[in-house]
Amino acid sequence: MENRLKELRESLAMTQEELAARAGVSRQTIISLEKGKYNPSITLAYKLSKIFGLSIEELFMLNEGGEKI
Amino acid sequence: MENRLKELRESLAMTQEELAARAGVSRQTIISLEKGKYNPSITLAYKLSKIFGLSIEELFMLNEGGEKI
DNA sequence: GCAAAATGTCAAGTGTACTTTACAATGATG
DNA sequence: CATCATTGTAAAGTACACTTGACATTTTGC
Numbered sequence: 001m002e003n004r005l006k007e008l009r010e011s012l013a014m015t016q017e018e019l020a021a022r023a024g025v026s027r028q029t030i031i032s033l034e035k036g037k038y039n040p041s042i043t044l045a046y047k048l049s050k051i052f053g054l055s056i057e058e059l060f061m062l063n064e065g066g067e068k069i
Numbered sequence: 070m071e072n073r074l075k076e077l078r079e080s081l082a083m084t085q086e087e088l089a090a091r092a093g094v095s096r097q098t099i100i101s102l103e104k105g106k107y108n109p110s111i112t113l114a115y116k117l118s119k120i121f122g123l124s125i126e127e128l129f130m131l132n133e134g135g136e137k138i
Numbered sequence: 139g140c141a142a143a144a145t146g147t148c149a150a151g152t153g154t155a156c157t158t159t160a161c162a163a164t165g166a167t168g
Numbered sequence: 169c170a171t172c173a174t175t176g177t178a179a180a181g182t183a184c185a186c187t188t189g190a191c192a193t194t195t196t197g198c
Contacts, residue, residue: 015174026157031176038155041185042114042129056125060111084144095187100146107185110155 003060006034008052023047072129075103077121092116 009019009030016034020027025044033040033048040048040060049056078088078099085103089096094113102109102117109117109129118125 016176017174027175028158028177029156032156035176039111041155042108042111042125044155045111046126056111057115085146086144094185096145097147097188098186101186104146110185113185 003033003036005030005048005059008054008059009034012052019051022051072102072105074099074117074128077123077128078103081121088120091120 009016014022016027016030020030023030023044024047029044032038033044039045042056045056045060049059052059078085083091085096085099089099092099092113093116098113101107102113108114111125114125114129118128121128
């Protein structure tokens, strides 16, 4: 698993659709992020970090190279 | 000023070219970021935050809507 | 005051984050 | 089993992050 998104979403009992709505993006975007298909924009990363009460770094677990762990 | 990038770069006595090289992007990208023309990718935001020893949030001062203050 | 370094601007191009739509697969519940 | 909610997949299109290159302007140091 590339990030904690799916795990966190499920811990809040949210559907992909709900999370997408709260973050202001499409459901497809949430799916792709959960699958690690691409990196979110800083804006979306920030919104998601607020929803989950984490820092961007905590949520997307970046290493020194700026790549996902 | 949309963010603290220029101010921080100057405080470290770095040229745009040096910062661009350290962040692994073009000088043009640094110029545009300093001017607030667009938001960095999360990867670039992370690299810059490491260079300046700040969190992404501290560096790019985002508000609740995910927009710059 | 001149030269060189640093900064800025413009424009065209590439890559990728994100959207939209449509449909298939899986899972939960009566 | 049947049905509905949820998740997944695929493909084509749009927006924007980022590059490259060429040149103009400002700043700095001798």
